[in-house]
Amino acid sequence: MQIQSFDELATEKELKLFGKTTAQKFQRLKIIIIGLSSLGLEIAKHISTQQPELITLCDQQSQRLKQCEQLLKTNNVTQIETLEMSYKDNEILSKVDKHDLTIICDIQSLNFAISVSEHLRQNSSKNQKYNKGVIWTCTFGFICLKFSDFGQGFKVFDRDGVQPFPYHITNITNSNPGIVKIHESIPHNYKTGDFVRISNVEGMTQVNGPEARPIKVISPTEFSIEYTQHYNKYLAGGLVQLTKVPFKYHFQKLSESIYKPNTLKTNEDKIVYSTVIANLQLLDQTTKPQSEQEIINIALAVYKTFDLDQFDVQLCQKTIKFMQTTKYPVISLWAGYCSLEVVKFTGKFTPLECSFIQFVSDIDSDDQQIKVKLQSLNALVIGSGGTGCEVVRLFSLMECCTQPNSKLTILDDDIVRKYTLGTHYWFNSSTLGKAKADVAQEQAQLLCNTMNIDVDKSKFSEKSEIIVKQHDIIFSAINNQTSRLLIQQQAQKHNKILFDQILNGLKAYTQFGKPNQQLQIQETLKNVYNVDQDTYKKFPYLPIHCVLWAKEVFDNSFVGFVTDFQKFLQDRNGYLQNFDEPDVVDNYHIRAHVINRISKPGFNLTLDKILSLSKELYEFHFEFKINELLKKYPTDALECVWTGYKKIPQPIKFDSNNMDHVAYIQITTLLISKLFNINASAVFKQEYVIDKLQQMTENYWNLTNPLVPTPVEYSSQNKPQFLNFDDDQVRGLYVRCIHSLTNLRCKNYNLQPIPLYKVQKYALEMHRSNPIMHSIIVGWMGIELNKYLYGNCKQRNMHIDINNNILEFI
Structure with a gap:
């Protein structure tokens, strides 16, 4: 692995959130967007970040076309075409034919949406090679509606986008059918009809092999397979892993799914939905304004198709009133959600034919003063990354904080770096090195020049309490657990409204906190890779276990080392009192041994x-520790532990002619040099490193035999500093270090090496973000803010998990 410069390291970014194959499929798509109102504009902005082959923009207003085209050019879309025509134009269907996917945005016509669906289905039946699809979506005030039709026989290649991993088998019965039981510590997530592969079973070897077999789920830890009565008796071990078999998803016709939606959960949902459909039916019949009573009569008829008799006329009337309004937060949330549905057209994730959300029933009554209340806000946004910038942008679109005594304060001490490019479209190459808060302020005032925006470029800390006291509403737009807890403490202490969120890839959880309300601040979102330490430290059987080990080694070597050094300087004897003569050399002994030597007076x-x-360090991790493990668990012991899934490791002797070994030395040396602020530019040259390594005749540090520290004087002249993970260079080195450690560990255990882009995904697990998810999170924040200002409304938290098709308001 050739390392050229810090810049080269910094530009190694996380692969697109949806994976390499999905990104490639998306880049071959030709998409037409019909209708470029606010919703269409936002969807176009989101999908352009995925770089489709062609985006055609269609609207009858030239100004909208120009605005959207200009926005997309900032995302470097390969090809953009514009069509200035109405959806009623006779040629519109011929334009649709030239594209793979048609997105109809805020065109309030049932007839047009159905006609496009029928037309595409007829054409698809003539060409069986691939499906064409249509998504029709609208927002009506506090109501969101989306229908998808990707045709009959649409193929889903990956139902949830989650990497399958094996479960431990604890027993298989000799019966008809055979019952497989897995370890109770981690329940499976299988469904009846899934296919699995079984391996490493001892005794009942007939079940081992590459063939995929169907299962029937019995319980969270049991499922049945084929007839096993005449198989050998199960003895021990075994792994079972899901095999993702492509399946066909048969969409209903749009004309059917509109009148038989399967996503309406409550009676209120059905009343609001019936009202929306009634209004759309009347709009198709006449261009004249509809009377309220006409809409109520048709809504009642639609409602009765659900076989219910609890129609609430007042809710219907309230729905009619709200349908005439535009709510930017709703548009933000729904544009993000519909953009994810566009991604599903590639065959990744299970699509949804109908999606419907309404917040009308949460609101007691309309408030004519809502605009004045928004204009009079005193709000604080903590963090101006992707989420923070989107909060500021939404505020500018809603024209908040424009009254003389109001203000929006953006608090962030960070600058735009290479790794932040792409987290928000405000960040581009021209903003590199600028303060994020300044960029947010500048861009927001271009959208609304009457906004009162203050910028505070300090780091959020206990001293920020003074700023918190000056504002009524706090938006937490950061993921750091410690800071989020501190924000809650300060908001609660001073009776402030708090919006909290945590985002990880395609999962997010948000909370609304009233004054004096304590929130449960989550540290992380659920991660399926949580495994016990014995597995990833001693008996890894998956490459992901090697990543977990690598992350722990990194923390011990470059974070724990600095922490220990500080403890050593504060209380040397206290820190070293547990050293003794080590029977087993662990990370503590290594750190103490190195710290003791470095801190001696005069040490250079x-x-x-x-x-x-x-x-x-290489020899310690990949040779010495492996030999120790094999001594502790001999392969020829009577009770050998190396059975079932446990792989026998092999030590790897250092070889200065092996470029993977040399790369590890380069990366580790660069990171240690960073800790001590030592110039290590020469290390980028492999020839220099190889030459130095070949000259080494003995071990200077003797890590495998650390000496008990002796009580001598010490110096702090070589005191290390914590690595700055906000720095592009350090992040690049961090990812490369995890990648190197992981694949050398995989070599120890004869596991498949992991490509760099996957290691980036795992290494930066809590830092995966994207504009689409920011849009959804901030949309929720805006909706709940509006509801709070209305007063007497039902406030909800949001949970979204795209992998499992979850979008719920709790």
Whole structure:
């Protein structure tokens, strides 16, 4: 692995959130968007970040076309075409034919949406090679509606986008059918009809093999397979793993799914939905304004098709009133959600034919003063990354904080770096190095020049309490657990409204906190890779276990080391009192041994010594510790532990001619040099490193035999500093270090190596973000803010998990 420069490291970014194959499929799509009102504009903006082959913009207003085209050009879309025509134009269907996917936005016509669906189905039946699809979506005030029709026989290649991983088998019965039981610690997520592969079973070897077999789920830890009565008796071990078999998803015709939606959960949903459909039916019949009573009569008829008799006329009237309004937060949320449905057209994730959300029933009554209340807000946004910028943008679209005594304060001490490019379309190459808060302020005032925006470029801390006291509403737009807890404490102490969120990839959880209300601040979102330490430290059987091990090694080597050094300087004897003569050399002994040597008066830490330390760390992790493990668990023991899924590791001797080994030395040396602020630019040259390594005749540090520290004087002249993970260079080195550690560990255990882009995904697990999810989160924030200002409304938290098709308001 050739390392050229810090810049080269910094530009290695996380692959697109949806994966390599999905990204490639998306880049071959030709998409037409008909209707470029606010919703269409937002959807176009989102899908353009996925770089489809062609986006055709269609609207009868030239100004909308120009605005949208200009926006898309900032995302470097390969090809953009514009059509200035009405959806009623006779040629519109011929234009649709030239595209793979048609997105109809805020065209309030049932007839047009159905006609496009029928037309595409007829054409698809003539060409069986691939389906064409249509998504029709609208917002009506506090109401969102979306229908999809990707045709009959649409193929889903990956139902949830989650990487399958094996479960431990604890028993298989000899019966008809055979019952497979897995370890109770981690329940499976299988469904009846799924296919699995079984391996490493001892005794009942007939079930081992590459063939996929169907299962029937019995319980969270049991499922049945084929007839196993005449198979050998199960003895021990075994792994079972889901095999994702493509399946066909048969969409209903749009004309059917509109009148038989399967997503309406409550009676209120059905009343509001019936009212929307009634209004759309009347709009197709006449261009004249409809009377309220006409809509109520048709809504009642639609409602009766659900076989219910609890029609609430007042809710219907309230729905009619709200349908005439535009709510930017609703548009933000729904544009993000519909953009994810566009991604599903590639065959990744299970699509949804109908999606419907309404917030009308949460609101007691309309408030004519809502605009004045928004204009009079005193709000604080903490963090101006992707989520924070989207909050500021939404505020500018709603024209908030424009009254003389109101203000929006953006608090963030960070600058735009290479790794932040793409998290929001405000961040581009021209903003590199600028303060994020300044960029947000500048862009927001271009959208609404009457907004009162203050910028505070300090880091959020306990001292920020003064700023919190000056505002009524706090928006937490950061993921850091410690900071989020501190924000809640300060908001609660001073009776402030708090909006909290946590985002990880395609999962997010948001909370609304009233004054004096304590929220449960989640540290992380559920991660399926949580495994016990014994597995990833001693008996890894999956590459992901090697990533977990690598992350822990990194933390011990470059974070724990600095923490320990500080403890050492504060209380040397207290820190070393647990050292003794080690029977087993662990990370603590290594750190204490190195700290003790570096801190001796007059010790000169040179680049050569750091290179030697890096080489000895390699030998410690990939040779010494593996040999220790094999001594502890001999392969020829009577009760051998190396059975079932446990793979026997092999030590890897360091080889200066192996470029993977040299790359590890380069990366580790660069990181240690960063800790001590030592110039290590020469290390980027492999020839220099190889030459230095070949000159080493003995181990300078002797890590595998650390000496008990002796009570001598010490110096803090070589005191290390914590790595700055906001720095592009450090993040690049971090990912490369995890990648190197992971694949060397995989080599120890004869596991498949992991490509860099996957390691990035795992290494930066809590930092995966994208504009689509920011849009959804901030849309929720805006909706709940509106509801709070209305007063006497039902406030809800939001949980979204795209992998499992969850969007719920709790």
